[in-house]
Every structure is written in structure tokens, then in C-alpha cells.
Amino acid sequence: MKKGIYFISTLILLWAGACKNAPKKEENKDLFTLFVEDNKPFYSDKKGVFAKNGMVASAHEEASKAGIEILQAGGNAIDAAIATHYALAVVFPFAGNLGGGGFAVIRKNNGEFHSIDFREKAPLAAHRDMYLDKDGNVIEGLSLKGHLASGVPGSVDGTVELHKKFGKLSWEKILEPAIRLAEKGVILTEREAKGLNNYRKTFLEVNGDDLQYFVKPDRSDWKTGELLVQKDLAECLKRIRDHKREGFYSGKTADLLVEEMKRGGGIISHEDLRQYKSAWRKPLEGQYRGYKVVSMAPSSSGGIALIQMLKLVEPYPLQEWGWNSEKTAQVMIEAERRVYADRSKWLGDTDFIKVPIDELLSSDYLKERWKDFNPEKASKSSEIEGGTIPGYESQETTHFSVVDKDGNAVSLTTTINGAYGSKVIVKGAGFLMNNEMDDFAIKAGVPNMFGLTGNKANEIAPGKRMLSCMSPTIIEKDGKLFMVVGTPGGSTIMTSIFQTILNVIDHKMSMQQSVNALKFHHQWLPDRTVYEKGAFSEKTLEALRKKGYVMDQQSGTLGRMDCILVYPDGRLEGASDPRADNTSVGY
Numbered sequence: 001m002k003k004g005i006y007f008i009s010t011l012i013l014l015w016a017g018a019c020k021n022a023p024k025k026e027e028n029k030d031l032f033t034l035f036v037e038d039n040k041p042f043y044s045d046k047k048g049v050f051a052k053n054g055m056v057a058s059a060h061e062e063a064s065k066a067g068i069e070i071l072q073a074g075g076n077a078i079d080a081a082i083a084t085h086y087a088l089a090v091v092f093p094f095a096g097n098l099g100g101g102g103f104a105v106i107r108k109n110n111g112e113f114h115s116i117d118f119r120e121k122a123p124l125a126a127h128r129d130m131y132l133d134k135d136g137n138v139i140e141g142l143s144l145k146g147h148l149a150s151g152v153p154g155s156v157d158g159t160v161e162l163h164k165k166f167g168k169l170s171w172e173k174i175l176e177p178a179i180r181l182a183e184k185g186v187i188l189t190e191r192e193a194k195g196l197n198n199y200r201k202t203f204l205e206v207n208g209d210d211l212q213y214f215v216k217p218d219r220s221d222w223k224t225g226e227l228l229v230q231k232d233l234a235e236c237l238k239r240i241r242d243h244k245r246e247g248f249y250s251g252k253t254a255d256l257l258v259e260e261m262k263r264g265g266g267i268i269s270h271e272d273l274r275q276y277k278s279a280w281r282k283p284l285e286g287q288y289r290g291y292k293v294v295s296m297a298p299s300s301s302g303g304i305a306l307i308q309m310l311k312l313v314e315p316y317p318l319q320e321w322g323w324n325s326e327k328t329a330q331v332m333i334e335a336e337r338r339v340y341a342d343r344s345k346w347l348g349d350t351d352f353i354k355v356p357i358d359e360l361l362s363s364d365y366l367k368e369r370w371k372d373f374n375p376e377k378a379s380k381s382s383e384i385e386g387g388t389i390p391g392y393e394s395q396e397t398t399h400f401s402v403v404d405k406d407g408n409a410v411s412l413t414t415t416i417n418g419a420y421g422s423k424v425i426v427k428g429a430g431f432l433m434n435n436e437m438d439d440f441a442i443k444a445g446v447p448n449m450f451g452l453t454g455n456k457a458n459e460i461a462p463g464k465r466m467l468s469c470m471s472p473t474i475i476e477k478d479g480k481l482f483m484v485v486g487t488p489g490g491s492t493i494m495t496s497i498f499q500t501i502l503n504v505i506d507h508k509m510s511m512q513q514s515v516n517a518l519k520f521h522h523q524w525l526p527d528r529t530v531y532e533k534g535a536f537s538e539k540t541l542e543a544l545r546k547k548g549y550v551m552d553q554q555s556g557t558l559g560r561m562d563c564i565l566v567y568p569d570g571r572l573e574g575a576s577d578p579r580a581d582n583t584s585v586g587y
Contacts, residue, residue, distance in 0.1 A: 054587055066084055091192075093432055099155070106411075120151030153248075195420075288310040294475070303471060329520070329536065340525075344455055345457070346360060376547065397414065397415035413470040471486060471497050515563055518535035520558070
């Protein structure tokens with residue numbers, strides 16, 4: 001009896017939450033039906049954070065607070081994004097970084113869009129076959145762990161360029177929160193303590209037994225609530241504060257980085273650091289059901305993939321079919337399959353190869369890609385290749401979203417790739433290096449750590465940026481800011497964002513409900529769909545399997561979303577993922 005009462009109470013609460021943000025009563029009929037079936041649509045019942053003056057949604061509460069501190073001091077969204085980025089380098093070493101890179105999409109309150117690519121680059125001494133043995137086979141682990149796995153970092157240059165173009169507060173003021181957190185220490189969450197303990201052996205293996213960073217002197221376990229103080233990192237941040245770009249790419253920090261590379265057989269040189277420059281890119285724009293979707297151009301594959309997926313499913317009545325129903329899931333999986341095949345064939349660094357962006361996003365091309373879709377059965381990835389374009393010659397990341405009181409917005413995704421990157425910690429500077437070289441096609445047709453298969457377009461070349469899945473995205477409705485969205489997750493980034501957008505626009509969820517909603521993913525190869533437990537009803541799973549889909553329940557979770565939704569009355573809803581420590585802070 002108690003179970004029955006509890007079920008009915010839970011149902012009423014879910015129904016009330018769905019109704020709260022719905023524009024029309026009749027649009028909730030399918031959502032209500034969804035709740036009373038055997039699906040449990042949400043990972044948790046976490047509630048969104050609401051504010052009027054500004055919002056920061058990031059992977060760590062202290063980083064979000066750092067961004068809000070800067071907004072309250074009179075900074076704009078760009079200033080707050082930079083402060084959040086540097087704070088994450090201190091409090092979230094799992095992915096926050098000085099030794100990595102990323103992408104940002106910016107919307108000014110006058111409606112102008114900009115984007116910057118501060119992705120890492122291959123060192124000048126890099127070459128196509130650097131991770132292959134004499135027989136041409138991939139040397140396992142060489143592109144993932146240790147000094148040779150690192151590309152030339154771009155994060156510091158990227159944030160300096162952002163501030164130069166759009167900053168309002170002084171650079172020194174913006175760096176204050178991160179320096180304070182490094183000097184005074186950050187209280188370890190349960191997740192962070194566990195992460196440092198799990199990788200202690202690898203940190204010591206890569207850096208030597210005299211390692212002083214991220215491990216305790218007696219090599220005992222970190223405990224939840226303990227203080228992690230990072231004095232060398234604080235000094236490194238002070239050099240960046242005092243000298244901006246030159247405080248990292250030359251002088252003491254550069255010397256320490258190059259010495260570290262030499263010590264471990266890495267190939268990043270002083271010349272690599274001197275030559276590194278971020279690139280301002282023209283953002284990609286698309287339309288979905290009257291909404292303007294703005295995302296990142298290559299060397300990110302995210303923007304092209306996201307817009308392709310949205311265009312492919314737009315003709316279908318997803319709202320009528322319902323969230324994660326058989327028909328909805330099928331067209332989404334088939335869209336994802338074709339888009340990831342295109343990614344493998346066509347995408348790479350546009351400074352090195354010609355990427356046929358306009359052709360890949362054209363309606364005619366996408367109609368051709370969809371011709372072999374059969375609603376009665378699954379396509380086979382072995383029979384799906386990257387599309388033909390006539391005349392053309394051939395997780396672990398972190399994301400945060402920021403909106404200020406004036407309507408400026410930043411969507412920024414940054415990474416060192418795997419958990420704690422290459423595990424290399426620069427001695428004397430206290431920051432981790434990336435293992436982004438694995439994001440190249442280290443050998444055509446061989447999958448990377450995320451199972452993504454690449455080809456010639458993404459081969460290693462000196463000074464080239466490796467292809468990424470990062471997809472920082474901003475959406476407008478009727479010329480007004482509507483949504484800021486993004487996530488880490490390697491190859492699952494694009495599909496997680498894809499679903500989050502559909503959840504709000506088609507399925508009428510609030511921003512937090514959309515983030516909480518259970519997710520699934522297909523990436524062409526391997527030919528299977530992975531899903532979070534509860535993402536599909538047993539009836540839907542049975543129907544999809546009968547059509548030939550391989551459906552595998554994920555042991556973990558998908559996505560770590562940090563998003564912001566703007567309501568018609570100007571309220572901001574910050575939505576941070578319940579799957580980790582992600583936290584939205586507003587004021």
C-alpha cells in the first residue's frame with residue numbers, strides 16, 4: 001500500500017514539474033503518458049537554479065562561485081568564463097586545465113556571434129607514424145600516457161585572446177579567485193578524492209617516486225573534506241596574471257614545461273610554445289523548428305554533427321511520437337550513425353585540409369544521406385560510409401555556460417582529453433599536460449580511446465590541430481538568447497547535446513529536466529547503441545531489437561551537462577548534471 005501511495009505521489013510531482021514550464025496544456029499529453037508507462041525518464045529529480053542577474057553552470061561549485069564573483073564585481077560573461085576556466089584548473093584537475101585546450105562560442109547582447117578555437121596542436125617534431133612500430137602497427141598506450149602523448153597547450157592563449165577582444169574587468173582581477181583557491185586550498189569532494197586515489201599509481205609511474213603533486217607524502221588515500229593546496233600552481237597562475245600570454249609560453253613556466261618534456265621523452269619545444277596561436281573561427285549556424293542553433297566549426301566536429309543531426313530528424317513529429325519512443329529513438333540513432341560516418345571521412349583541421357562545411361550541411365546532401373533509411377529495420381554501419389560530395393577532393397573534458405545580466409553569453413568546452421590527461425605533471429609548475437595526440441587518426445581506420453575511427457583528414461602533421469567532438473552551442477529564439485548548452489564526454493558529446501536540445505524544444509522539458517533525462521548514444525562504429533539504465537522501456541527495447549538494433553545498457557552514465565535556459569520573463573535557469581559534482585550558481 002505504501003509503495004502505491006509513494007508511486008502516485010512521485011507521479012504527481014513529476015507531472016507538476018512538467019506542467020510548470022509547458023506553454024500549452026495539450027502539449028503535455030505525451031509527456032504524461034510517458035511518466036505512467038514503465039519508463040523512468042530522469043537520472044534524478046534535481047531541481048534547476050533560478051536567478052535574474054547572472055548564472056554560471058560548471059563542473060564544480062567553487063568554479064561557478066568564481067565566475068559569479070567576477071559578475072558581481074562588474075565583469076561580463078566573458079570575464080566570468082575566464083575566471084571559471086582558471087578556477088577549474090585548480091579545483092577540477094580531472095579535466096580543468098592550463099595544459100590543454102578547447103573552444104568557445106560567444107554571443108554578445110547585440111546578437112553578434114563569435115567563436116575561438118584554442119585546441120592543442122601537434123608539436124613541430126610530430127609526424128604521421130610517430131605512434132607506430134617498425135611494422136606499421138599502433139604501439140599501445142603511447143598516444144595516451146606519458147610525455148609523448150601531449151600536444152602544445154592552447155588554454156592560456158585562448159583565454160588571453162578572449163579577454164583582449166571582449167573583457168571588461170582587469171585581467172589581474174579575473175585571476176584572483178583561482179590564485180586564492182590554489183594558495184588556500186580546495187576542499188576535496190568525494191568524487192575528487194576518489195579520482196586522485198584511483199590514479200595515484202599511474203601518477204607515480206609517469207612522474208617518478210619523488211612526485212609531490214596530487215599524492216600525499218605518505219602515499220595514503222585522500223579523504224573527502226581534506227584540503228588540497230597547490231603552491232606551485234598558484235605561482236604559475238601569478239606569472240600568467242602578471243604577464244598574460246608570456247607568463248606561460250615564455251619565461252619560467254615555459255622553461256619548466258620544456259624541461260619536463262625532455263625528462264620524459266616528450267617533443268614540445270620552446271619554438272612550439274612561441275608559435276602557438278589560437279584561431280578565431282566563423283561560428284556555424286543552423287535552424288531547427290524556428291530556433292537558431294550556433295555552434296563550433298572545425299577543428300571541432302561538434303557543430304557540423306549537431307546541425308546535421310537536427311536537420312535529419314526535423315521532418316519527423318518527435319513530440320507526437322514521445323520521448324525515447326521506438327520511432328523517436330530509431331530516427332535519432334539512424335541520424336547519429338550517418339553523421340559519425342561523415343565525421344570520420346571528412347573532418348579535420350581547416351588550416352590544413354578543405355572541409356566541405358556548406359555541402360555537409362546542405363538539405364540536398366542530407367536528403368541523399370537519408371535515402372537508405374528503412375523504418376522497418378536497422379541500417380548496418382558496415383554498409384554506411386561517409387557521404388559522397390561531388391567535385392570535392394579529398395569523458396574527459398569539462399564544459400561551462402555563462403550568462404550575464406546584460407544578455408552576453410559564453411559556451412566554453414575545454415579538455416586535457418583522458419582523465420587527468422597524459423598524467424604528466426609539470427615539475428615546478430604543478431599543472432597536468434594533455435594526451436590530445438590520441439585524438440588524431442594515429443593510423444587510418446584504427447579507433448582512438450573513445451572508439452572513434454578516423455582517416456586521412458585527421459592524420460598527424462606538425463602544427464596541426466587534432467579533431468575534436470567538443471560542441472559548445474548557443475541557441476536563439478526570435479532573435480533573443482534562449483539556451484546555452486554543452487557537455488564533456490568524448491564521442492558522446494554531440495549526441496548528449498542533441499538529446500538535451502530535443503528534450504527542451506520537442507518534449508517540453510525544463511532545462512534541468514532535460515539535463516536529468518536519461519540518454520543514449522550511437523557513433524557508427526562500433527555498430528551498437530549504448531544507453532543509461534531506464535532510458536528505454538522494455539517494450540521499446542524489444543521493438544528496436546526486433547528491427548536489428550544492438551542495444552547495450554551502459555555500465556556508467558552519459559554526459560555531464562552544464563546548461564542555461566532563458567525564460568520569456570528574463571529568468572535564468574541553470575541546470576548542472578546530477579551525474580557528478582556539477583553545480584549552477586546564480587545571483
